[in-house]
Amino acid sequence: MPVAAPVFTTPASIAPNAAAPLAPTLGFETDVPTRATVVIADGTRSFEVAFPDLATDHLHLLLGFRPGRDHTVTVRATRAEGTSITSAPLSASDTRISAVRSRLGSPAVT
Numbered sequence: 475m476p477v478a479a480p481v482f483t484t485p486a487s488i489a490p491n492a493a494a495p496l497a498p499t500l501g502f503e504t505d506v507p508t509r510a511t512v513v514i515a516d517g518t519r520s521f522e523v524a525f526p527d528l529a530t531d532h533l534h535l536l537l538g539f540r541p542g543r544d545h546t547v548t549v550r551a552t553r554a555e556g557t558s559i560t561s562a563p564l565s566a567s568d569t570r571i572s573a574v575r576s577r578l579g580s581p582a583v584t
Contacts, residue, residue, distance in 0.1 A: 477555040480504045486549040486561040488536070496539040498566055500547065502532050504559075508551035510534060516543040528554060539566070 484503035491497050500512060507528035514521055514536065525534050532551075539545055545566040552558035 477553060477557050479557040479559050480506050480508050480551050480553050482551070482559060482561065486564060488547060488564050488566045496541060497535055497537050498539065500532070500534045500536050500549065502549060502551070502561070504530050504551050506530065506553055508553055511550040511552065512536065513548045514538055515546045516540055
């Protein structure tokens with residue numbers, strides 16, 4: 475008998491990180507233990523991050539965001555048996571980083 479795909483009991487969402495604006499947190503919950511695989515894209519590059527531990531309550535720090543870009547994040551939650559569910563793409567804008575950078579100006583090169 476095939477194993478049912480997991481279900482998001484709390485949809486995936488991205489929260490800003492005041493201490494490190496280029497490292498937001500991703501949170502979601504599933505009905506059964508799952509591993510998270512996250513694809514982060516910024517229009518120029520795309521990369522995948524795997525979180526191998528099985529859990530139902532996921533909270534992950536996302537690294538690799540770049541300033542001045544809008545990022546898209548997609549989450550795949552996979553059961554130990556291999557069935558998975560994929561989230562709709564999430565949008566993560568770092569306009570706050572762009573604003574800080576514009577106030578500070580470009581770094582001086584000496």
